[in-house]
Amino acid sequence: MTLKVNRREFLKVSAAMGGGLMLEFCFPFVAQAAQVAQAAKAFHAAKSVVVTEVNAWVVIHPDDRVAVRIARSEMGQGTFTALAQLVAEELECDWAKVSAEFASPNEHIRRKRIWGSMSTGGSQGVRSSQDYVRKAGASARAMLLEAAALRWQVPLAECTVERGVITHAPSGRQLSYGQVAAAAAKLQPPKEVRLKDAKDWKIAGKSLHRLDIPDKVRGKPVFGVDVALPGMLHAAIAQCPVFGGKVQNMDASVAEKMRGVKKIVSEPGYVAVIADSWWRAQQALRKLKVEWDAGEYGKASDATIAAMLRAGLEAKDLPQPRKLGDVDAAFTAAAKVIEAEYQSPYLNHATMEPQTCTVWFKPDGFLEVWTSTQDGEASLLAAAEVAGLPPEKVEVHKMMLGGGFGRRGGPQDFVRQGVAIARTMPGVPVKLMWSREEDMQHGFYRPASLVRLKAALDANGKLLALHSRIACPSILAVLMPGAMKNGIDFTAVRIFSDMPYQIPHQQVDYAQRNGHVPVGFWRAPGQQNGFYRECFIDELAHAAGQDPLDYRLALLAANDKNRLVLEAAAQAAAWRSPLPAGVHRGLAVVEGFGSYAAIVAEVSVSAKGEPKVLRIVLAIDSGYVVNPDTCRAQAESNVAFGLSSMLYQQNTVKDGRIVESNFHDFPLLGMSEMPKVEVVFANTGGFWGGHGEPGILPLVPAVCNAIFAATGKRVRSLPLSRQDLRKI
Amino acid sequence: MLKLNVNGRNHQVDVEPEMPLLWVLRDHLNLPGTKYGCGEGLCGACTVHLDGKAVRSCTLPVSAAAGKRIVTIEGLSKDGLHRIQEAWIEHEVPQCGYCQPGMIMSAAVLLEKNPQPTDADIDAAMTNLCRCGTYLRVKQAIHAAASAVKAAKPAAAKKA
Numbered sequence: 001m002t003l004k005v006n007r008r009e010f011l012k013v014s015a016a017m018g019g020g021l022m023l024e025f026c027f028p029f030v031a032q033a034a035q036v037a038q039a040a041k042a043f044h045a046a047k048s049v050v051v052t053e054v055n056a057w058v059v060i061h062p063d064d065r066v067a068v069r070i071a072r073s074e075m076g077q078g079t080f081t082a083l084a085q086l087v088a089e090e091l092e093c094d095w096a097k098v099s100a101e102f103a104s105p106n107e108h109i110r111r112k113r114i115w116g117s118m119s120t121g122g123s124q125g126v127r128s129s130q131d132y133v134r135k136a137g138a139s140a141r142a143m144l145l146e147a148a149a150l151r152w153q154v155p156l157a158e159c160t161v162e163r164g165v166i167t168h169a170p171s172g173r174q175l176s177y178g179q180v181a182a183a184a185a186k187l188q189p190p191k192e193v194r195l196k197d198a199k200d201w202k203i204a205g206k207s208l209h210r211l212d213i214p215d216k217v218r219g220k221p222v223f224g225v226d227v228a229l230p231g232m233l234h235a236a237i238a239q240c241p242v243f244g245g246k247v248q249n250m251d252a253s254v255a256e257k258m259r260g261v262k263k264i265v266s267e268p269g270y271v272a273v274i275a276d277s278w279w280r281a282q283q284a285l286r287k288l289k290v291e292w293d294a295g296e297y298g299k300a301s302d303a304t305i306a307a308m309l310r311a312g313l314e315a316k317d318l319p320q321p322r323k324l325g326d327v328d329a330a331f332t333a334a335a336k337v338i339e340a341e342y343q344s345p346y347l348n349h350a351t352m353e354p355q356t357c358t359v360w361f362k363p364d365g366f367l368e369v370w371t372s373t374q375d376g377e378a379s380l381l382a383a384a385e386v387a388g389l390p391p392e393k394v395e396v397h398k399m400m401l402g403g404g405f406g407r408r409g410g411p412q413d414f415v416r417q418g419v420a421i422a423r424t425m426p427g428v429p430v431k432l433m434w435s436r437e438e439d440m441q442h443g444f445y446r447p448a449s450l451v452r453l454k455a456a457l458d459a460n461g462k463l464l465a466l467h468s469r470i471a472c473p474s475i476l477a478v479l480m481p482g483a484m485k486n487g488i489d490f491t492a493v494r495i496f497s498d499m500p501y502q503i504p505h506q507q508v509d510y511a512q513r514n515g516h517v518p519v520g521f522w523r524a525p526g527q528q529n530g531f532y533r534e535c536f537i538d539e540l541a542h543a544a545g546q547d548p549l550d551y552r553l554a555l556l557a558a559n560d561k562n563r564l565v566l567e568a569a570a571q572a573a574a575w576r577s578p579l580p581a582g583v584h585r586g587l588a589v590v591e592g593f594g595s596y597a598a599i600v601a602e603v604s605v606s607a608k609g610e611p612k613v614l615r616i617v618l619a620i621d622s623g624y625v626v627n628p629d630t631c632r633a634q635a636e637s638n639v640a641f642g643l644s645s646m647l648y649q650q651n652t653v654k655d656g657r658i659v660e661s662n663f664h665d666f667p668l669l670g671m672s673e674m675p676k677v678e679v680v681f682a683n684t685g686g687f688w689g690g691h692g693e694p695g696i697l698p699l700v701p702a703v704c705n706a707i708f709a710a711t712g713k714r715v716r717s718l719p720l721s722r723q724d725l726r727k728i
Numbered sequence: 729m730l731k732l733n734v735n736g737r738n739h740q741v742d743v744e745p746e747m748p749l750l751w752v753l754r755d756h757l758n759l760p761g762t763k764y765g766c767g768e769g770l771c772g773a774c775t776v777h778l779d780g781k782a783v784r785s786c787t788l789p790v791s792a793a794a795g796k797r798i799v800t801i802e803g804l805s806k807d808g809l810h811r812i813q814e815a816w817i818e819h820e821v822p823q824c825g826y827c828q829p830g831m832i833m834s835a836a837v838l839l840e841k842n843p844q845p846t847d848a849d850i851d852a853a854m855t856n857l858c859r860c861g862t863y864l865r866v867k868q869a870i871h872a873a874a875s876a877v878k879a880a881k882p883a884a885a886k887k888a
Contacts, residue, residue: 076823076860209820216825217816218809219761219801223826226760234755259744277743278764279751352765352773352826352859402763402826403859436766629820633865637823640861663770663857672851674863 052181054143055189056103056114057087057136060181064164066093069103071115072125073374074212075404076637077692078630079125081210083133085626086126089204090137090195093164093177100211105376106395118377121409121521123593123690126626130688138193140184147184148175198624198685207629212400224356224372224399229429232358233262235421236281237434239270239442242294242656243516247271251289258284265421272421278433297516297656305515305653309343309450312471312511319487321497325505327456330465334456338543342453342532342716345650346517347446348658350666353402354439357418359383360429367394368429369418372401374409382412386419405641406521410479411444440666441658444520445651447473447492449528453536456505461544463555465505468496470529473514475521487512491521495529495590495697500562501537501555517653523641524592524693527700531718534588534701539714548587548705549575561621561684562589565598568619568682573600583614586705590697595622595689596682599698602675603706609725611710613643613673613703619680622689628681631691635679638695644669646700648721730794734759735803745791750774752790753800761801761829765857772856775830776800782837801829804836812836815873823860831856835870844874 051067052060059067068087074080084100103115116132117124141161148166149156152173160167164177198205215222240246250271252264260280265272271290275281331337358370367387373379376398384391401408408414414432422430434442449472456465474489483489488510490497496508541551549570556563566589570576579585582604589598602615618635625631648667652659660666704715712728732739734757741756748767753759753776765773767786774786777799785793804810809817812835822828831854838845838853845853850867858866 076825078823209817212825213817213820213822216822216828217813217832219829221760223763225764228758228760277747277751277755279747279755350859352763352771352824352857354764401824403824405859433764436768633820633823633862636864637861640863641859644859662768663766664768668771668857668859669861669863670857671854671863671866674861677864 050182052185054140054181054185055136056111057133058091058140060177062178064094064176064178065097065099066091066164066177068098068100069115070100071103071108071118071376072129073118073120073376073398073401073404075120075374075401077125077634078210078627079120080212081208082126082626082630083129084211085204085206085208086130086134087137089201090134091141092161095203095208097164102376102398104395105380105398106392108377109380109391113377119375119409120404121374121406123595123692123694125692127594127688127690134195135193138195139189142190142193143184143187144177144180146187147180151175151180151183204626205624205628207627210630216400222400223353223402224358224370225353225402225433227358227370227399227431229358229360232429232431233274233276233425234278234281235265235272235274235430235432236278236285237270237272237417237421237432237438238285238288238290239438240292240294241441242292242298243518244297245269245292245294245656247290248293249291254289255284255287258287263424264288265424267417267420270417272417272432274421274425274430278431282435294656300516300656301654302652305448305517306450308513308515309448309471312513313450313452313469315511318469318509318511320507321488321490321493321510322499322506322508324503324507325465327465327467327505327507330456330505331454331467334464335459336457336461336543337454338457338540339452339454340536340539340714340716341450342535343450344448344528344531344718345652346448347522347645347649348440348443348651348660348666349403349405349407349522350440350668351401351403351405351407354434354436355408355414356431356433357414358429358431359418359422361387361422361426363427365393367419368397369394369415370397370399371415371418372399372408373412373415374401374404374406378409378412379415382415383419386416387423405523406525407444410520436663437661440661443651444479444518446522446525446528447475447519449473449492451529451532453532455536455540457540457544461540461546463501463503463540466499466503467507469509469511470496471511471513473517473519474512475519475525477512477514478519479521491525493529494526494592495533500560500591501552502557503555516656524696526592527697530588530590530592530697531700531704534590534698535704535715538586538701538705538708542708552589561596562591562598564684565589565596565619565621565682568680569598569600569617572619572678572680573602573617575600584706584709586702586707586709588698588701588705591694592697593690593693594687595620595691595694597694597698599702601699601702601706603703603710605707605710605725605727607726609711611647611703611707611720611725613675615676615678616699616702617678617680618695619682620691620694621682621684622691622694623683623685623687625681625683631681632679634691635695636677638693639677639699640669640674642696642699643673643703646703646718646720647673648719650719650722730790732790732794732798733796734798735800736806741790743790746789749776749785749788749790749793749798753785759800759802763826763829765827770857771827771830772834773827773830775833775856777833777837780837780840782834801833804832810836811876812839812869812873815869815876819865819869819872821862821865821869823862827856827858828862831858831862831866835866835873839870839874839877843877845870
């Protein structure tokens with residue numbers, strides 16, 4: 001299909017002309033007059049440009065530049081570039097001429113969800129779209145080659161392509177992709193395409209520079225909070241401090257007279273101020289006198305939540321996501337029975353960019369939304385629902401995310417609020433941004449959980465039975481009830497329910513206990529179970545008087561990929577070699593999100609009980625790696641994210657509300673605390689695993705096991721800042 | 729009316745004197761490169777230069793910046809990219825990128841004061857927070873930018 005350039009296309013075309021991201025040019029109608037004039041000039045210049053959509057993923061310009069459309073969101077994980085690499089690999093184009101742009105959610109809806117899934121979570125970005133995006137690249141290549149063969153009237157088999165230039169060797173003629181794109185787009189796509197073997201990759205599998213980085217380094221307006229539209233106003237929001245509570249009374253008499261204030265909004269669960277700058281909106285918000293009806297949870301506290309979880313552990317007739325053999329019989333026959341309880345707190349995502357959404361009810365009845373979202377389609381549907389518009393009348397401009405980690409996928413609360421607030425001022429674009437305090441206290445938290453583990457060992461210390469009782473709120477019951485199976489949320493029981501260790505008798509019981517604190521997908525949902533399982537296995541190895549590596553290897557099948565990464569990490573870290581005085585090691589292995597990950601951690605603990613993580617060696621098998629440097633960066637990211645939670649973070653509840661409010665009481669890891677990170681790619685091929693989350697799975701248990709080696713103290717509750725880690 | 733000099737340009741802004749500089753930059757001067765992260769001076773995403781010093785603009789009243797030289801990420805380099813930004817691209821430092829303008833502005837001041845910082849110097853000076861965990865690469869890129877200057881200096885001296 002050859003496209004005449006309309007305004008939407010102009011945005012893309014002009015972006016490609018600038019050689020940067022389309023986002024940079026998303027707002028040709030910026031506030032300043034000079035820029036408006038410049039944008040108008042560019043618009044008229046762009047009108048004459050014709051780009052060709054060879055298929056939904058591949059857009060080719062007359063000068064051979066290729067724009068690859070990306071359906072998944074970019075939050076720093078590198079999918080924006082990795083998917084472009086996969087398409088370009090099969091397309092056989094020149095990487096230097098490739099740019100990436102986000103696929104339009106509105107077009108996605110109108111074209112019957114042509115880009116597959118827009119959801120970006122679960123480390124799925126590459127692994128669950130690699131097949132169809134590679135096919136799209138290969139299909140476009142075939143059509144371009146066929147168009148050249150037809151133009152030359154030569155057999156297709158005599159045509160070859162390299163870096164976007166098609167050659168007919170017998171005659172020496174050449175045509176570039178830009179020259180045949182329009183003709184190619186009119187051809188039928190091939191029924192079948194053959195994808196390349198990874199060993200032949202030239203663009204995929206290479207550490208190419210990420211396409212989104214130059215604009216980010218220049219401070220270009222690529223994030224949701226950076227949106228600027230002519231006449232745009234700003235909204236600040238205060239939600240009921242107690243989850244589920246409502247506005248009872250509001251006195252806006254002071255706030256409404258404050259400078260720059262345009263509107264006061266009151267919705268059932270929150271109030272908002274719209275003003276001409278965000279600071280003014282926020283100042284006025286503080287002067288609103290709001291009486292909240294806390295509802296039934298105004299007295300909830302850490303103690304009531306702990307009691308709720310404990311009652312779950314004691315409950316009878318729980319669903320059993322795993323049952324093998326007979327654990328009770330095994331306990332009766334055991335030489336030794338070991339029991340322990342582990343727990344972890346609620347955790348906020350704390351994305352550096354707070355939740356934000358810009359909404360414009362346009363005079364023509366169309367709704368435009370700009371937001372940092374992990375799922376453009378979910379944002380669009382949420383906006384349409386709140387606005388009461390058919391989805392076709394809504395467009396979502398996907399902005400770069402200032403961090404996601406699961407916060408910006410399922411709930412879409414910020415989009416719903418943005419639409420409800422902007423609806424009070426039709427025709428005027430309104431940008432909602434949450435304060436850090438709102439963000440900290442109105443999250444969808446990583447579930448707090450409590451587990452009781454009981455193991456039976458024989459006289460040689462061999463693990464015969466493991467009984468795991470898990471009391472944990474369900475994320476799925478809240479966000480994706482359809483995904484619950486027989487009362488079981490797999491994210492709450494994974495790592496125990498899909499145990500790789502060969503234990504003859506196993507039972508897992510799941511007590512779903514949700515309480516009033518909203519829970520959500522927090523980087524590697526269910527990872528708490530990795531902490532519990534791998535620390536408990538360490539306890540068992542210690543009780544058996546065996547080396548923790550040997551103990552695990554004896555429980556893993558010979559061909560288990562968990563075993564391979566564990567051995568790879570142990571080898572890279574020289575597990576059996578002596579360490580300098582005061583340095584201690586721990587290890588752990590956990591699979592998840594399609595990959596297998598093992599970590600050896602080196603840690604020291606001061607006489608005062610202060611832990612210092614010195615070195616992390618991560619071995620990961622994701623089958624294939626599309627951009628090794630990006631995957632290394634994800635490993636570093638998983639280490640920092642995991643250490644922040646392990647060392648410092650917890651969200652506590654008092655009077656129904658979250659106590660922590662900002663980075664002073666919910667600290668992030670700092671520069672001086674970042675350990676060395678070494679990554680071993682132990683790829684076995686034949687499957688596609690993720691990188692955004694697997695690395696975090698064995699992190700906390702490996703470090704806590706090293707702390708045990710250093711101090712003789714078992715960490716069974718987080719964060720460490722609450723523990724006394726002085727040596728016994 | 730307050731007079732501000734931002735990135736070498738003079739502006740007159742009609743805002744409350746207590747409005748933090750961050751919001752004047754973002755909402756009144758259309759310079760959104762400087763980011764809001766915490767509003768309490770805790771994270772450093774809002775770092776800008778004030779008369780050559782790295783300051784956290786989210787807690788700095790605009791009145792305290794009047795008459796001083798303010799530089800934001802948009803004005804760090806007059807022509808293309810500052811050597812720190814080049815090092816940031818070369819080492820693929822950003823992930824989500826949100827905290828990076830603040831990181832870069834802090835690093836620029838560090839290198840002005842201390843052209844060859846040690847790891848410990850970097851730890852002490854770079855108190856900016858990054859949720860994605862780019863710290864190792866921030867450190868690498870600062871060292872790389874420092875070496876680039878070191879390598880360039882003897883050549884410049886010869887010329888002179």
